[in-house]
Amino acid sequence: MKLSLKIAIVEPSVMVRTGLGTLLRKLSGMQITVVEIQEVESLLESLRIHKPDVLIACPQLLLHHSFHRLREESAQAEMKIIALMTSLCPMSLLRMFDEQISLYDTPEQIREKLERLIDASGDGGTVENGEEQQSLSAREKEIVICVVKGMTNREIADKLFLSAHTVITHRRNIARKLQIHSPSGLTIYAIVNKLVELKDIKQ
DSSP states (O other): OOEEEEEEEEOSOHHHHHHHHHHHHTOTTEEEEEEEEOOGGGHHHHHHHHOOSEEEEOGGGGTTOOHHHHHHHTTOTTOEEEEEESSOOOHHHHTTSSEEEETTOOHHHHHHHHHHHHHHHTOSSOOOSSHHHHTSOHHHHHHHHHHHTTOOHHHHHHHHTOOHHHHHHHHHHHHHHHTOOSHHHHHHHHHHTTSSOGGGSOO
């Protein structure tokens, strides 16, 4: 099941705003609804109406906005706010944001940042089965399924359009979260949590 998110983008440049929106909608493994906000003056009203899970904005546009007030008055207490880096920005300003993305990030990097952000907060995503499974992101569950089916890191990378290095990093995170360090252990976990059926497992 895909991770479902509503993302609001506040950005005066139509090229940047629509370009980022198009990229977000095409991210694999995610079902993203994009709300484009052209003027910062209409930001609060748009947040109240659309109630996004994530707000992406140029840091300079939010200089005079309280993040607490934006979350409170839009009734989105857990809304994540990401800095859209289109130019140099003081580090002191960036500390207020939950994450940063730049014009030089690849779609894979943006997807992984969103997954980390949502996974860390425990918000959004698909319905989980059991406490342990809640600790895995949607991407990590996909990788568990691939491992259980006997796929190599390279095969998993090709299937999910990731680098082999990213797959290895995900596998380390899975082992750390579940305290399971063998394919056989992951197989039992996947069966118990109904990620796979017995017929799907490579003998």
